[in-house]
Amino acid sequence: xxxxxxxxxxxxxxxxxxxxxxLVDFIRTNxxxxxxxxxxxxxxxxxxxxxxxxxxxxxxxxxAVACEGAEVTTIEGxxxxxxxxxxxxxxxxxxxxxxxxxxxxMIMSSIDIVKRNGKKVSEEVIRRELSGNICRCxxxxxxxxxxxxxxxxx
Amino acid sequence: xxxxxIGARVLRKxxxxxxxxxxxxxxxxxxxxxxxxYFVRSPHAHAMIKSISTTKAKKMPGVVxxxxxxxVEEDKIGGLICGWMIHSKDGSPMKAGPHPILASGKVxxxxxxxxxxxxxxxxxxxxxAEAVSISYSVLPHNVDAAQAMKTKxxxxxxxxxxxxxxxxxxxxxxxxxxxxxxxxxTKLNIINNRLIPNAMETRAAIGSYDAGxxxxxxxxxxxxxxxxxxxxxxxxxxxxxxxxRVIAPDVGGGFxxxxxxYGEEVVCVWASKRIGGRPVKWxxxxxxxxxxxxxxxxxxxxxxxxxxxxxKITGLRVHTIASMGAYLSTFSAAVPTYLYATLLSxxxxxxxxxxxxxxxxxxxxxxxxxxxxxxxxxTYVVERLVETAARELKMDPAEFRRxxxxxxxxxxxxxxxxxxxxxxxAALDKALEMSDYKNFxxxxxxxxxxxxxxxxxxxxxxEACGIAPSAAVGSLGAGVGLWESAEVRVNAVGTVEVLTGxxxxxxxxxxTFAQLVSDRLGVDINSxxxxxxxxxxxxxxxxxxxxxSGAVGMTAISKALDKIExxxxxVAAAVMEASADDIDFKNGTFxxxxxxxxxxxxxxxxxxxxxxxxxxxxxxxxxxxxxxHDPSNFVFPAGVHICEVEVDADTGLTxxxxxxxxxxxxxxxxxxxxxxxxxxxxxxxxxxxxxxGCTYDKESGxxxxxxxxxxxxxxxxxxxxxxxxxxxxxxxxCPSNPLGMKGCGEAGAIAAPPAVINAITDAIGVRExxxxxxxxxxxxxxxxxxxxxx
Numbered sequence: 001x002x003x004x005x006x007x008x009x010x011x012x013x014x015x016x017x018x019x020x021x022x023l024v025d026f027i028r029t030n031x032x033x034x035x036x037x038x039x040x041x042x043x044x045x046x047x048x049x050x051x052x053x054x055x056x057x058x059x060x061x062x063x064a065v066a067c068e069g070a071e072v073t074t075i076e077g078x079x080x081x082x083x084x085x086x087x088x089x090x091x092x093x094x095x096x097x098x099x100x101x102x103x104x105x106m107i108m109s110s111i112d113i114v115k116r117n118g119k120k121v122s123e124e125v126i127r128r129e130l131s132g133n134i135c136r137c138x139x140x141x142x143x144x145x146x147x148x149x150x151x152x153x154x
Numbered sequence: 155x156x157x158x159x160i161g162a163r164v165l166r167k168x169x170x171x172x173x174x175x176x177x178x179x180x181x182x183x184x185x186x187x188x189x190x191x192y193f194v195r196s197p198h199a200h201a202m203i204k205s206i207s208t209t210k211a212k213k214m215p216g217v218v219x220x221x222x223x224x225x226v227e228e229d230k231i232g233g234l235i236c237g238w239m240i241h242s243k244d245g246s247p248m249k250a251g252p253h254p255i256l257a258s259g260k261v262x263x264x265x266x267x268x269x270x271x272x273x274x275x276x277x278x279x280x281x282x283a284e285a286v287s288i289s290y291s292v293l294p295h296n297v298d299a300a301q302a303m304k305t306k307x308x309x310x311x312x313x314x315x316x317x318x319x320x321x322x323x324x325x326x327x328x329x330x331x332x333x334x335x336x337x338x339x340t341k342l343n344i345i346n347n348r349l350i351p352n353a354m355e356t357r358a359a360i361g362s363y364d365a366g367x368x369x370x371x372x373x374x375x376x377x378x379x380x381x382x383x384x385x386x387x388x389x390x391x392x393x394x395x396x397x398x399r400v401i402a403p404d405v406g407g408g409f410x411x412x413x414x415x416y417g418e419e420v421v422c423v424w425a426s427k428r429i430g431g432r433p434v435k436w437x438x439x440x441x442x443x444x445x446x447x448x449x450x451x452x453x454x455x456x457x458x459x460x461x462x463x464x465x466k467i468t469g470l471r472v473h474t475i476a477s478m479g480a481y482l483s484t485f486s487a488a489v490p491t492y493l494y495a496t497l498l499s500x501x502x503x504x505x506x507x508x509x510x511x512x513x514x515x516x517x518x519x520x521x522x523x524x525x526x527x528x529x530x531x532x533t534y535v536v537e538r539l540v541e542t543a544a545r546e547l548k549m550d551p552a553e554f555r556r557x558x559x560x561x562x563x564x565x566x567x568x569x570x571x572x573x574x575x576x577x578x579x580a581a582l583d584k585a586l587e588m589s590d591y592k593n594f595x596x597x598x599x600x601x602x603x604x605x606x607x608x609x610x611x612x613x614x615x616x617e618a619c620g621i622a623p624s625a626a627v628g629s630l631g632a633g634v635g636l637w638e639s640a641e642v643r644v645n646a647v648g649t650v651e652v653l654t655g656x657x658x659x660x661x662x663x664x665x666t667f668a669q670l671v672s673d674r675l676g677v678d679i680n681s682x683x684x685x686x687x688x689x690x691x692x693x694x695x696x697x698x699x700x701x702x703s704g705a706v707g708m709t710a711i712s713k714a715l716d717k718i719e720x721x722x723x724x725v726a727a728a729v730m731e732a733s734a735d736d737i738d739f740k741n742g743t744f745x746x747x748x749x750x751x752x753x754x755x756x757x758x759x760x761x762x763x764x765x766x767x768x769x770x771x772x773x774x775x776x777x778x779x780x781x782x783h784d785p786s787n788f789v790f791p792a793g794v795h796i797c798e799v800e801v802d803a804d805t806g807l808t809x810x811x812x813x814x815x816x817x818x819x820x821x822x823x824x825x826x827x828x829x830x831x832x833x834x835x836x837x838x839x840x841x842x843x844x845x846x847g848c849t850y851d852k853e854s855g856x857x858x859x860x861x862x863x864x865x866x867x868x869x870x871x872x873x874x875x876x877x878x879x880x881x882x883x884x885x886x887x888c889p890s891n892p893l894g895m896k897g898c899g900e901a902g903a904i905a906a907p908p909a910v911i912n913a914i915t916d917a918i919g920v921r922e923x924x925x926x927x928x929x930x931x932x933x934x935x936x937x938x939x940x941x942x943x944x
Contacts, residue, residue: 034182035175037406039354040440044862047354075175088173092165095826098834099660100172101354101406107173127870134862136354136407137660138830139837139902140870141879 006067008033009077017064024048026064027074035075035104039134046133049105050074056112058132075104078111086153087111087146096146098137106143109133114151121151156741159673160893163826167679168664177404180358180373181437188360188433189218191422192279194269194286195445196261199295199517199855200307203259203288206269211285216278219429220286221421222269223258231255231424232390234415236482237633240319240491240513248319251310251515253481255390255417255424261290262309262480263517264856265445270421272434295517297850299477300454302514309480309515318478318487318513323495323569329508332469336460340543346531347925348452348477348848349841350865351524353659355406356438357416357447361423363431369397372423376402377412377657378697381634383689385415385484392424395689402687405659409838410523411447412659413699414484418446444860449848450524452477453490453531459539460506465547467558469506470498472535476513476521483520485527487513492570492630493528493618499567500536501578501614501792502558507568517855523699525838525903529617537613537908542921551912552591555614556582571618573790575886578614581816585794588880589814597798601811606800608811609917613795613909619897620705620789620890637784638702639694640710642671642718644777646763648756649681652714655695656707657687661899662827663703669823670708670893674715675755676742693780701791701897704823709891710783717779725777726758728768789888791896793817795836797909801917806933808844808914812878815905820888820896828898829881835902836879841868842903843910847926866926 005014008031015030027033027050038060039047048060051073078085087107090096097103113129114121126147127140135143158164171177208220234253241247252258257268269286273279296305302316309316333339353375360373370393376382379400387395405412422434438446453476460469476490495509544554559578566572586592594610601608621627624635641653650671656663668682685691698707719739726744727734736747745752753761761767762777798811815832822828845866849858859865873879887894907925914927923935 028182033175034179035177037179037355038181039356040862042440042861042863044867045354045440075173079174084173091173092169095166095830097169097172098662098830099354099407100168100177100404101179103172104175123875124871127873130870134354134867134869136352136409136838136867137834139833139835139868140873141833141837141876142830144870145876 002065004065004068006069007071009073019063019065021064022060023062023064023067024059027059033074033076037101037104039102044134046109047102047105049108049133051108051112056109075107085111087150090146090150094142094146094149096138096143102133102135106133106135110147110150113147114154119151123148156673158669158679160669160821160823162669162824164665164669164679164824166662166665167668168662179355179404179406180360180375183360183373183403185360185362185433188435189272189274189429190276190279191425191434191436192271192276192283193267193418194271194283194288196257196264196266196268198261198290198292199264199297200293201261201290202293203257203261203268204291205289207287208269210287211271211282214278214282214285216274217282218272218274220269220271221256221425221428223254223256225428226254226256227258229424230391234417234481235385235389236487237484238488239631239633240321240487242319243322248487249310249313250482251312255420263519265519266480267417267446270425272425272429295855297516297518297852297855299452299475299514299516302475302516303512307517309517313515316515318482318515320510320512321491322508322510324508325506325568326508329469329471329506332506333458333460333471336468337463338461338547340459340539340546342457342538342542342922344455344457344535344538345924346451346453346534347842349450349524349846350444350848351409351411351447351450352867353407353409353411356440356443357412357418358437359419359422360433360435361426362433363427365431370423371399371401372419373401373403374419375405375412376400377405377408377659377699379657379687379689380655380695381697382415386420386423390420399690402657408659409525410450410527410699413697414448414522440862441860444865445857446519448483448520448522449479450521451531452521455535457535457539459543461543461547465549465554465557467502467504470504472498472509474509474511476511477516477518478513479516479518479520481520483522486520486522488632489523489528494532496570497529497532497616497618498536498569500533501560501616503560505568518850525835526900527700529900530904530907533613533615533904534908537615538911541612541912551612552582552586555612571788574787574889576790576792576818577884577886578792580884581792581794581818582614584882584884585796585814585816588816588882589796589812591796601800605803607803607917608798608800609913611797611909611912611916613905613912615795615901615905616790616792617900617904618788618790619701619900620785621700621702622788623786624784634696635784636696637782638696638706638710639780639782640714641693641780642711642714642778644718644759646760648677648759650675650677651683651685652711653685653692654707654711655692655697656703657698659698661698661703662824666823666827667708667711670711671715677755701899704895705789705888705891705897706783706785708893708895710781712892713781713783714779717781718777721777721779722755722758722762724773725762725768726753728773729753729761785890787890789890789896791817791819791898791901793901793905795905795909797913799910799913799917801914801932803936806929806936808927808932810840810874813874814880815902816882816884817898817901818884818886818896819898820886821894822883831898832881832902835900836906837868837873838903839906840872840910843907843925843927845872845926845928
């Protein structure tokens with residue numbers, strides 16, 4: 001077992017983990033934050049995306065021990081003072097989700113896409129950069145619309 | 155229309171928990187003292203199990219116990235069943251082989267579960283599963299539907315030629331005669347490619363046994379928890395229904411794959427008692443999902459269309475071989491028969507139809523209903539034939555369709571269904587207008603200037619959903635009735651709880667069902683709660699599939715609301731000292747005609763519960779009503795989809811240049827939700843047409859497309875740009891339910907594949923191309939013409 005300390009959603013957390021423990025398992029099992037999902041076992045679907053030091057990362061392919069001292073943000077940590085993040089609000093307003101399973105990863109990836117590409121991010125860029133997030137319900141139409149809408153407000 | 159009533163674009167009430175990470179999916183639930191299950195699966199497509207040794211594995215760290223078919227048989231746990239009996243045309247019943255929850259004596263596909271390891275952690279269970287030693291004697295296998303009746307690989311003793319049934323529908327002699335006198339015959343060999351549903355949440359289960367009450371609880375990823383409870387009680391014989399609670403909490407998509415009762419879920423709930431009552435949790439890896447979820451489609455057909463000199467269709471004839479996989483899954487037998495061949499008339503007036511279906515066993519995962527279930531396969535046959543015939547007759551494909559459309563209703567087809575209402579020409583006209591069909595030639599020329607080949611394809615689909623009248627499906631072999639139930643509980647303060655047997659796993663019922671209640675009772679939509687997915691709360695239900703939750707599930711709610719309104723009128727009349735006939739109810743207020751007396755709905759609810767102002771021997775206390783609604787007919791959504799593609803001649807890469815969908819769903823409760831259903835369905839149809847295909851290796855019987863590295867799921871960039879994806883609606887009221895609703899959940903997946911393939915064949919000038927039309931397939935298809943041109 002290895003002791004780790006990091007910040008998750010602004011709070012200091014620590015734990016003893018096996019060196020092979022994946023960040024997603026640490027988040028879901030040790031911290032009980034079940035908003036971050038596991039949808040595949042090949043790092044393709046993106047349901048597990050969180051932010052590590054502000055960047056979107058697939059937590060199913062990250063070792064928990066590699067996050068020593070890091071600042072991790074999950075879907076549970078992006079609303080501030082009871083106010084939804086503009087990306088969450090946009091997914092709601094644009095009907096960017098149906099079953100909701102891919103949604104946390106989609107939102108976390110989308111925030112990063114807008115941060116890197118700015119308010120004027122094109123539809124083509126959004127679609128290309130969402131290639132690491134799979135949704136089976138929506139056909140992506142309203143997800144892309146949500147990202148465009150949020151981009152203007154972020 | 156109020157801003158939250160029927161027809162309003164109400165934002166979803168369920169969103170809040172999903173966008174904040176507060177959803178509760180099965181794997182998010184952890185019970186005290188729970189253990190973890192991991193299944194040992196067959197690495198062979200077909201083999202006898204010679205011996206199983208668990209001795210070494212049982213000594214591994216954390217292992218609680220390991221079970222095989224031996225323990226299942228000790229406890230007399232029955233096998234999985236197929237709930238639909240099909241008889242062959244010679245009258246013999248379908249040949250159903252055994253389907254144990256853990257393989258017994260023999261494995262029949264790669265992934266067949268042989269043993270279950272239960273341990274303190276998932277990692278320990280997985281590690282110990284590696285140490286279970288199974289000795290197999292490998293048998294010849296077959297994974298190919300077309301070869302199943304010719305192969306030596308016999309999957310079940312019950313079916314010597316692997317044929318489950320040989321079923322037919324329609325008048326063979328009359329159809330043959332139509333072909334004999336035809337002026338033109340269009341023939342196609344059609345393969346409907348096998349697909350893997352891939353709901354983003356994999357299947358999961360937690361089984362829990364309480365020795366104190368001799369009661370079981372199963373949390374599971376189910377589209378129909380009551381059906382799961384019924385089957386586990388009645389057929390697996392685990393325990394009677396009143397001692398089993400099945401909870402399907404938030405479920406992350408289904409698309410059909412979570413209708414069925416699978417071995418793993420039954421094992422979890424059974425094993426919990428075997429290990430002394432500790433809960434047993436199992437969550438499928440995506441790899442397991444690929445191997446063991448029921449797959450979809452997998453048809454091989456020879457289809458023909460007979461036409462007279464004027465281009466009128468006079469007959470349709472088809473022979474289809476449908477793979478069932480290695481076992482008959484819950485509803486599998488119905489899919490290539492009553493959900494497929496009954497739709498072969500499409501939107502067309504076809505006097506003679508004959509279809510013959512051979513359902514066959516193969517050494518592959520079971521095949522069952524996947525979004526559309528039979529209707530996409532039928533639409534693909536009809537719309538590929540119709541488009542090809544139009545081209546052969548040098549007629550415009552839109553006008554060819556129009557001259558063959560059914561134009562008067564009701565219309566009895568030669569294959570059971572009686573279409574009740576529709577206006578197919580209206581959808582065609584609207585789709586032609588929205589897609590700017592008249593200027594297609596100019597766009598084609600523009601594409602050519604950019605080095606691209608542009609094509610246009612049509613799909614005029616019809617489907618039958620709102621499944622289904624119980625007596626009718628019973629006469630066709632169904633083991634269950636397909637009604638739906640609802641209970642409406644009005645609380646004393648006037649808020650409303652609706653308990654529904656429908657199950658939402660993305661369909662937005664918490665919003666759309668609440669819109670109906672808000673509309674009818676005039677209560678605030680936020681004062682309405684929709685409760686589903688728990689057999690201890692909801693009286694009974696048949697669940698969600700076959701686009702039935704609107705037409706059947708909401709109708710049950712509507713009927714319960716009728717009773718609520720009638721009772722509330724009586725209460726209001728008594729309190730306001732008027733005759734019930736003099737009570738008006740509008741916008742949530744009861745008034746006495748011709749007076750200024752009025753009561754709000756909430757005041758009447760309170761009066762109903764306090765019982766001070768009426769005689770409780772004449773009017774019962776309380777305001778709670780139930781209804782079981784059995785539909786009188788299927789519902790028949792229909793529409794016209796038009797796809798334009800651009801093909802890169804150098805690479806074979808196909809881009810969806812534009813997609814126009816015009817659908818008639820009857821009454822629409824929430825256009826935002828319905829548009830979302832169409833967009834998602836079309837995406838799955840585009841996926842089938844362009845990139846998705848489940849492939850088993852013929853030599854080894856291994857699943858080659860067993861992960862997202864190999865099975866190509868549609869990504870955002872595969873879909874048309876927002877401005878190029880147009881949705882429109884036409885309206886004919888459905889006469890068989892009071893709301894006038896049809897169903898919208900499957901239409902996109904039904905309509906899209908032929909629209910896309912018709913567009914590709916148009917673009918590159920070939921008659922046939924296989925799905926998925928990958929760049930390699932398209933490029934290869936173009937080579938003969940390129941060579942001819944050189």
